Amino acid sequence: MTFCRTKVVKLSDTIILFLPSFTLLLYVSNTTQLCSDIIIRVDLTDECADCNYRHGGQCKLDSTEKFCCANVIKKGLSLKAKLGIGLGIGIPSMLAIGLLFLFLQYKRKYGTSGGQLESRDSYSDSSSNPHGESSSEYFGVPLFLYEQLKEATNNFDHTKELGDGGFGTVYYGKLPDGREVAVKRLYEHNWKRVEQFINEVKILTRLRHKNLVSLYGCTSRHSRELLLVYEYISNGTVACHLHGGLAKPGSLPWSTRMKIAVETASALAYLHASDIIHRDVKTNNILLDNNFCVKVADFGLSRDVPNDVTHVSTAPQGSPGYLDPEYYNCYQLTSKSDVYSFGVVLIELISSKPAVDMNRSRDEINLSNLAVRKIQESAVSELVDPSLGFDSDCRVMGMIVSVAGLAFQCLQREKDLRPSMYEVLHELRRIESGKDEGKVRDEGDVDGVAVSHSCAHSPPPASPEWEEVGLLKNIKPTSPNTVTDKWESKCTTPNISG
Template sequence: MNEVEILARLRHQNLVSLYGCTSRHCRELLLVYEYIPNGTVADHLHGEQAKPGSLPWNTRMSIAIQTASALSYLHASDVIHRDVKTNNILLDNNFCVKVADFGLSRLFPNDVTHVSTAPQGTAGYVDPEYHECYQLTNKSDVYSFGVVLIELISSKPAVDITRHRHEINLSNMAINKIQNHALHELVDPFLGFESDSMVRNTITEVAELAFQCLQSEQDMRPSMEKVLENLKRIQGENGYSENTEEVEIPADEVVLSKRDPPPLSLDSVNVNGICWETTPIASS
């Protein structure tokens, strides 16, 4: 129900579309989303679909920008995702991003500075200040996105217990490498960091941006809007171009009033004994 309430308010080309849900009177509680066929970013970086050199840097930049665009839109719509990770970033056959899994997401009132709640999320991505102080803000998503940026740079998982104990968390490894001017030891060797000056310059700037996102204090991190702005600047300055045209949808045109519950269904149908309710969301 949390996912339905959140997604009924939103529409963005880089958010997975919710097609419908079962009736609340049905025994089986199911959500139906658009099918995204090409797996997750995690699959392509260090999972079953990972192959050396198969995900070039320009594609990774595009993934970073599209993900940042989706998160920036969420924050403008007063929603905190709270579980940003490469396993929740889906890819279509053209490697276009669809951010998914809103089970932990929270609506964030625009008249408060934070929401006090028990820390939830995935190990390796959880904002340390949120974990320590139980105060959730949109900067918690920024921290998690910083880990995603480091994954895109390194092709390493966010947590790996086979690494040295000080480097089990990828965020710790990245901060140490960047501070010690050893970024080359972190970068995926198949990205051309050593041989291509444009790739080297771009990765270096993205690493510096990730470093800002990974600051332990929330106030030290940039906003998601600023992160997106910087990624686009880095991309433009280094001669890369997006493969897809971005369509911005103003948040005030698609976000429903928080005072009114979203219309969860327009119609009901019965399929194989399951009563389905379709949501008022059109596929983009």
């Protein structure tokens, strides 16, 4: 029997063929001839196919002639299975991490700083407020609920905004008892805002002065937001009346400006006598009531300075145009830094010009530079607001010249050349009264706070003559272009040196 068409090969009696699923024994005779072309058809049962292809086993018959799947190979997870499991675990994990990150960002921006304020404030409670925060008071001032103030400001309606600065937005509000209030809503995106909140509460609760704004209360440190509640001062800021939306020719006569200068100096002298430096004296922080009485506000940057130290070393902070050049250059904060800033305020009262104006020439962007140059050139008249009657009223002329001379002393580059705030107050009262230096009453205290100073830096007496201003001609200009220079504004932990 022949199964080939070509070359014949003689084989042994038995041929063993190996197939994937079983061993086939093919019996042939010695005379059988096979060729290379053999067609064998093998039909596998479903059980055998499953055993071989899915489980890697061999199809056999057991001792009872029943089918069994032998030598099954145990396999690990396939690549697809591993990939599926990895994606199944990885993607949900990434989504969970992403959602957690977004939640923390949202809480940091809009939510309460509870835990942070709790930990950061613990030292304050133990040292300055041993009673801590009760259910109704914090540092001795009443606590307001966030919902109360939200309702009082009509959900912080933007139409009720009184001002917007670098530290927060101030809203007009009305409490259920009928009191009108100003609610400061602090920005809460970093530690600085929390520190300013605590700082302002601590300072205002220990001070009592008729020319300092009163703090009615605040929200709890566990509140949704940090809110400060002040008395509402209805007549705007000095800046608004001098060169802002409320400015009108003749609406702020010299007598009123002189009153503003004296009352502001009184408040600052009281602060310094209480070992506090305001650090942000400017016309935007001097509020006026309907009788044009002064209320100095915004103590977020203020610092306690023990009376036994010369300065506090800290990164310069303040407002462009008002910043003490020595503080800016040397990082040494003293009470004389407030004196410099107040010198700029005096020049604003004289000129009705803003402290910084980018429309002025480069050397005169800062009002302090412009003022010093005009005084040195005996050109005070070019600095004065024409509506004040400088050329028509000799008494007003003499007072303005004297105030300009005092401002010039406050604007000295070196702090040791500037008068103290008490000396500035003493001189302003003398100028306002029109008395000679020898006749002026010696104010031995600053609204109840005993102070002992000498007036070693007393400026020239009031006079309409130009010669007294000419005495200042040889003193060099004092103010750097702080509005065009950059300075570090982050808050640092100060080193207090004796």
